[in-house]
Amino acid sequence: MSESVELILTCPKGLEALLAQEASGLGLEEVREQPAALRGRGSLEVAYRLCLWSRLANRVLLVLARTPVSDAQSLYDAVHALDWSEHLAANGSLAVEFSGRGAGIDNSHFGALKVKDAIVDQLRARFGQRPDIDKLNPQVRVHAHLERGELVLSLDLSGHSLHQRGYRLQQGAAPLKENLAAAILIRAGWPERAARGEALSDPMCGVGTFLVEAGMMAADLAPNLKREQWGFSHWLGHVPALWKKLHDEARERAAAGLAKTPLWIRGYEADPRLIQPARNNIERAGLADWVKIYQGELATFAPRPDQGQTGLVVCNPPYGERLGDEASLLYLYQHLGERLRQQCAGWDAAVFTGAPELGKRMGIRSHKQYAFWNGALPCKLLLFRVTADQFVTGERGERRAAEAAGEAPAPSQASEPARLSEGGQMFANRLQKNLKQLGKWAKKAGVECYRLYDADMPEYAVAVDLYRDWVHVQEYAAPRSIDPQKAQTRLLDALAAIPVALGISSDKVVIKRRERQSGTRQYERQDQQGRFMEVSEGGVKLLVNLTDYLDTGLFLDHRPLRLRIQREAAGKRFLNLFCYTATATVHAARGGARSTTSVDLSKTYLDWARRNLALNGFSDKQRLEQGNVMQWLAEDRGEYDLIFIDPPTFSNSKRMEGVFDVQRDQVELIDLAMARLAPGGVLYFSNNFRKFVLDEGVQARYRVEEISEQTLDPDFVRNPKIHRAWMIQAKV
Incomplete structure (x- = not known):
């Protein structure tokens, strides 16, 4: 078939x-782009x-x-009119893929x-046999596309x-497709x-897709040279002779390319x-002499190519899907920018990201950006020149630490985390x-x-809690009137400011999003790190977990009430409900x-309670x-x-019949609870439902005193609605 035919490439x-x-470079003519x-x-x-x-x-x-x-009949007739014996044996196998709609065909x-x-x-009418249907490995696969009344x-x-390509039999959690990596x-x-002999490095290479694709380009390997089965193999x-000629040419080019000195x-x-x-993938691609992979953290990334040549750093940082990923991703991008500035002066960098706003936090100006799609996710490729005139950082860097160690770092190795934005600096000032x-x-x-x-500045709607040398950040969900992009930018500003303002390591910042929670959702596990930390309060030791749940295991606003209970508990029988x-x-x-006696519906939290007591x-x-x-x-x-009740606002646990509503069921x-209170006893009742109103009947039957102001320490006085609390006793 030497004549020109129409080809479609997806x-x-x-x-x-x-x-x-x-x-076009491979010989296609009259090229027209389509979606x-x-x-x-x-x-x-x-x-x-x-x-x-x-x-x-x-x-x-x-x-x-x-x-x-x-219509459907004219579609059938159009397909039937072609001579299918030119393409498929009557006893062969067939698959049909159909897309589009119209002409009464909407499915x-x-x-x-x-079409099938x-x-x-x-074929059955002409040869008395019919092809089998094989959707996985057919001898011939037919595509039919219907659009605006035309069937292709x-x-x-x-x-x-x-x-x-066939080399990537093992892959990570969310790898890029090979053709997207090549693009x-x-x-x-x-x-x-x-072609100029430059170097390439990927500091977060996963299973090595960028590395293999780069090696194949450098060594002039046809990407599908090793494929054995094609759609035309049984067509x-x-x-065959024409295919063999092209395949042999590709093999000769590959041999010549691999014989060159590896990049x-x-x-x-x-x-x-x-x-x-990753090493297995590289071996299957035939690039074991060209591509090397090592285990190493981003914090130690420092490419050292032979003869000091420069090159390209390329990477695809994780996008983040779990609770708290905003913080870890922000600091990942900041660290990536820092390593580039310190170790890759004179290089170029290409960062492919589903969160382009984080690229602005790298401390380097991007001189080009390209829009891509990774499946259904819009992404951007950010290109950087790692040169001092593109840095948006300060000058101090690590010089003091190096001088203290008796060393003098080269100017290219000294860096400073990216300067805070104007808003980030305002937030940092408030924290300090x-x-x-x-x-x-x-x-x-x-x-x-x-x-x-605690959202002291309304535009920075987060709560920042200190747990010794750790920081627990809760982002309040922005109201619908706030532009989500602006809210995200402000969150990133705040996260960038926290380590700077508090002088802590960024890996000790944990962030969570706090929204109105239904049922027991606030108690559901969010992560699986299982990292507990011991803290002290009023002479007792308590276990907190900053990562795995929305709450940490310690409600900070109830500190004064807990200490009050401690002062009044001597010799008393204590009951803790919703403990x-x-x-x-x-x-x-203590x-x-x-x-x-402590009562709760959750076995998880009762186990935690047992550990606290022990x-x-x-x-x-x-x-x-x-x-x-x-x-x-x-x-x-x-x-x-002595009884303490701090109920949830709502609860609809599977273990319960119906739904608990604190306003309705108070x-x-x-x-x-009062029926269980001994004569002369005290019940402390508290909750954090901001619209809560204590029932008049409760106030009429019992002696009630609101003690909310007495239960706020200095860290919560600026948010007096964090909870309300009452002391309730039987009337004498």
């Missing part, structure tokens, strides 16, 4: 222009060359016919069925998508750099589990002001954990309570009861001198 969205350049595809004309030799050499295409389709259709499955029926009926029928010459390298100018129009191509990966899979004021109080009071900032991690119970035991040497006479508090109270016959709850 590709990931955003790669059309690059693919058009590549395809996620392009069309053009060329010979069968051009089609084969595209299959073998295209680094960007997904599929190469050979168009058999374009014909108007008006792709129905459209594919009509037309092909099968024709094509043969898929590629078979499996061309991005599947990124092309946009970053790697083919030209490779009756296939010309310096290196990857580094922090996760030790990915090192061997609060720290100066509250730090004195906390030190004098012996408080290790306290709230430093959570039983921090108030530990205080009561205060000399005769006995304690940590302080309390085990005897400390009852932990798992159950629905309302039901437990109705069945309990004990008597208690009267029943308080009445049940």
Whole structure:
């Protein structure tokens, strides 16, 4: 088939222009771009060359016919009119893929069925046999696309998508497809750099996709040279001699390329589990002499190519999907920028990201940006020149530390974290002001954990809590009236400011998003790190977990109430309802309570409570009861001198019947608890539902005193609505 035929090449969205350049260079003519595809004309030799050499295409389709259709019958007739014996043996196998709609065909499955029926009926009528349907590995795969009343029928010459080169049998959690990785390298100018003998390094290489694609370009390896099965392998129009000629030429070019002195191509990966899979991928690609990979953290990234040549750093940082990822990603990008400024002066860098706003935090100006799509996710490729005139950093860097060690770092190795934005500096100033004021109080009071900032500036809607040398940040969800992009920018400003303002390591900052939670969602596990930290408060030791749950196991605003319970608990029988991690119970035991009983529905938090009590040497006479508090109270016959109730606003746990609502159910709850209160006893009732109103009936039946102001320490006085608390006693 030497005559010109129409060819369609499909590709990931955003790669059309690059693919058009590549395809033109491989011989395709009359090229026209379409969404996620392009069309053009060329010979069968051009089609084969595209299959073998295209680094960007997904599929190469050979168009058999374009014909108007008006309904399902005319579609059937148009397909039936082609001579399918030229393409497929009657006893072969077939798959049909259908896309588009119109002409009364609104279902792709129905459209594919009509196309299949037309092909099968024709071959069966002529030869008395029909092809089998094989959706996975057919001998011929037919594509049918219907748009605006025109049916385009094509043969898929590629078979499996061309991005599947065959070397990547092992991969990480979210790898880039090979053709997207190739497109990124092309946009970053790697083919030209490779021709000049430059180096390439990936500091977060995963299973090595960038490295292999870069090595294949540098060594002139056809990306699909090792593929054995093609869409045309059993096609009756296939010309084996022509294919063999092109394949042999590609093998000769590969041999010549691999015989050259290998370029310096290196990857580094922090996760030790990915090192061997990456090396296996490199070996399968035939690039073991060209590409090397090592285990290494970003903090130690320092490319050292031979003869000091410069080159390209390329990477695809993680995007972040879990609670608290904003903080870790911000600091990752900041550290990446820092390592580039310190260790890669004179190099260029290409950072592919689904969070381009984080690229602005690297401390280097991006001189070019390209839009891409990674599946359905819009992404950007940021290109950087790592030169001093592109830095947006200060000058101090690490000189003091080096001088203290008796060393003098070269100017290119000294750096400073990126300067804060104007808003970030304002936020940092507020943190430092609060720290100066509250730090004195906390030190004098012996408080290790306290709230430093609580949306003091409305535009920075976060709460910042100190837990010794850790920082726990809660982002309040922005109202719908706030532009989400502005809210995200302000959050990043705040996160950038926290380590600077507080003089702490960025890896000791944990962030979470706080929204109105329904049911027990605030108690659900958010992560699996299992990292507990011991803190002290009022002479007791408590365990907190900053990472795994929305709350940490210690409600800081209840500190004064817990200490009050400790002072009043001596010789008393203490009952803690909705006890959570039983921090108030530990205080009561510390205060000399005769006995304690703690009730909660969650086994997880009762186990945590048990650990808190054991940590302080309390085990005897400390009852932990798992159950629905309302039901437990109705069945309990004990008597208690001191009761503490801090209920959730809502709860609809699977263990409960119905839903607990603190506003609706307060009267029943308080009445049940007061029935268990010993004469002369005290019940402390508190909750953080901002619209809560204590029922008039409760105030009429019992002696009630609101003590909210008395239960606020200096770190919460600027947010007096954090909770409300009452002391309730029986009337005398």
